[in-house]
Amino acid sequence: MTDAGADRLKKFLKVEARALGFCDLAVTRPDPGSDLHRRLEQFVALKRHGSMQWLAETLDRRSNPLVLWPEVRSVIMLAMNYGPDVDPLENLEHRSNASISVYARNRDYHDIIKGRLKQLAGQFAARAGGDVKVFVDTAPVMEKPLAQAAGLGWIGKHTNLVSRSRGSWLFLGSIFTTIELAPDAAETDHCGSCRACLDICPTDAFPAPYQIDARRCISYLTIENKGPVPREFRRAMGNRIYGCDDCLAACPWNKYAAAASEAKLVARDDLRSPPLAQFLSMDDQAFRAFFSGSPVKRIGRDRFLRNVLIAAGNSGDPALVPACRALLPDASPLVRGAAVWALSVLTGPAYMQGLAQGQGGDADGQVREEWRLALAEAG
Structure with a gap:
């Protein structure tokens, strides 16, 4: 395919992605970089994955898209803005009411995004003629490093993706394709000296900037953990009954997410502060x-x-x-x-x-x- 043809395909993708509710799209190579496998291996070796054994079992596929699908030549990364219309930390002051993580206040985002990704991938495959596969957080794909490599944002000190135009409130999805597309420039880190996300964590789940111990994270404790919540963390949970938004909500880049003009996923009224x-x-x-x-x-x-x-x-x-x-x-x-x-x-x-x-x-x-x-x- 000529460079001009590839450019037309990317423009087509961006227009169609916007129509489907995605706020951003960018392309990267399937090469994850040599450091990703080492960092994931260290995370597992330190047992910071807790009971999420699938992280250890899929380590090789997770850290290298070419192991997951050897034929992939380009990875199209997409983001969807789910920034809340009110500060979710306000819920924590109403202790007789429940605080449910912002991302879970409506339909399951896996279902929403996967359906739209399949539609976009189908349109792309019809034009480009290549093979495609779509992934939304349920397959061993490292969405955040790939999104950073594509230029959608950078992995912040809270280990989540941060965008200069959307803050920390982003759902991610990917389309793997056998078609060669020109990659976009990777994003650089803009956290600077800010520690807001680290300092607000109720359970000190960050051993160091850019590192997380899932075993101490309230999102892990309330969702992935199948047994009793360890007593040392129960008081710190407060009224958080599903997930925790503190580190995301503290990010100063969120002011741009609030100003973004695209349509966002709206919370069910009965899940805002039940x-x-x-x-x-x-x-x-x-x-x-x-x-x-x-x-x-x-x-x-x-x-x-x-x-x-x-x-x-x-x-x-x-x-x-x-x-x-x-x-x-x-x-x-x-x-x-x-x-x-x-x-x-x-x-x-x-x-x-x-x-x-x-x-x-x-x-x-x-x-x-x-x-x-x-x-x-x-x-």
């Missing part, structure tokens, strides 16, 4: 119905209730005590254990001692340990 009380009574059917089409649904009712109960404990709201108590005999040990902790924080020693007399020994060892610690603190 009361914790409405979630505490949810059975599995009600949970699935309420979060139908939402990424929250993927963690399941039990993990979700675990998070809600921790938020209830942190709320300091005595009105939530009856609902928490009602979950003590729940079928899920994950929920029962979280209910014990929430009640131990919300009530006094006499209340917990009285509750314990009627409970008997729980069949689950972790729940028994929650009771032991609750009673030891009460005593």
